[in-house]
Amino acid sequence: MKILVKAPAKINLSLDVLYKRPDGYHEVEMVMTTIDLADRIELSLLGQDKILIYSHNRFVPDDQRNLAYQAALLLKERFQVRKGVSIGIEKTIPVAAGLAGGSSDAAATLRGLNKLWGLGLSLDELAEIGAEIGSDVSFCVYGGTALATGRGEIIEQLPPPPTCWVVLAKPFIGVSTADIYRRLNVGKIHHPPTKEMISAIEAGDFDKVCRSVGNVLEEVTLQLYPEVAQIKDQMKRFGADAVLMSGSGPTVFSLVEHDSRMNRIYNGLRGFCDQVFAVRILGERHTLD
Structure with missing residues (x-):
């Protein structure tokens, strides 16, 4: 079997x-x-x-x-x-x-x-x-x-977020999650608007989702790995609707609503980064079937 x-x-x-x-x-x-x-x-x-x-x-x-x-x-x-x-x-x-x-x-x-x-x-x-x-x-x-x-x-x-493209880029480095958390100064965190993100998802408001993204681990990882910051800058330059590092990094993703802009970001990053992907948000729960 x-x-x-x-x-x-x-x-x-x-x-x-x-x-x-x-x-x-x-x-x-x-x-x-x-x-x-x-x-x-x-x-x-x-x-x-x-x-x-x-x-x-x-x-x-x-x-x-x-x-x-x-x-x-x-x-x-x-x-x-x-x-x-x-x-x-x-x-x-x-x-x-x-x-x-x-x-x-x-x-x-x-x-x-x-x-x-x-x-x-x-x-x-x-x-x-x-x-x-x-x-x-x-x-x-x-x-x-x-x-x-x-x-x-x-x-x-x-509920699932509004449908959009997700373009991801990972530089050729690995990041230790434990190390990033260890270096995080909890007393100096600028907290992201989590409640606004939840309400944006519940309302299906793509623009508000993009305005509400945030990751407190970014500052630590960006200081240690400048190539992560460079990828963020490239995505913004190519016109991403929102750009954020995922988890402790080093992968950076952009949310993109329109196909033409997704293609521009994807193609622009392929010459700049080792691993680049353009995928859709799934957003639906697994079942046991």
Whole structure:
């Protein structure tokens, strides 16, 4: 038996950090949505009781460092599953890019193994398990659009944002999320207008969405990696409606309403950056079908 699961990337339309928690995590408030840039996860039953990971991408670990491996192991141990699984990961989402690629792979693995192993768990139950793996996994289990609070694991569903193009560009660098958070001065944060972003999405107001984007981690990453700032400047110069760094970076995305402008930004960045994508916002929640 074999199951194929799509693992879409996410972008942060808004990312705020409220304070440092006693447990060492940061209390966050994020508006996130999924986009049509996705990895493909292929799950196959194994005759042996073990977990195998394979991928053609040399940056994808094939052991317990891999979040998809951790997801499978957690389900096996939690529900005493005595079956093995082979997990094939076809990467399209750039690695260490601020797009939750690894978290989405783990979430897709949870959804797929729920079916492959006949566990009968709900999305809510899978999201709760996902929170034990990583802060973005809960959101990625649901997909769609949501306000994420706590350390990112408390999910409140939102309607899909207005339809538009998303042009993404990732420079040839990796960014450590832990390092960016460690360097963040919580006392000097200029907080983005999260409530305005939510009301803009609920009203389907594209212009207001563009005016409400914000990411408090940008300032830290831009200081460390000037190439990220250069990509932002290029996107603005080519006429993007809104430009923002996703997560802790280094990927920068622009929201673009019109096809002609999307093509101009996409083509302009291809000569400037290693990995460039033009995709649509998905915004709809996953189902268990």
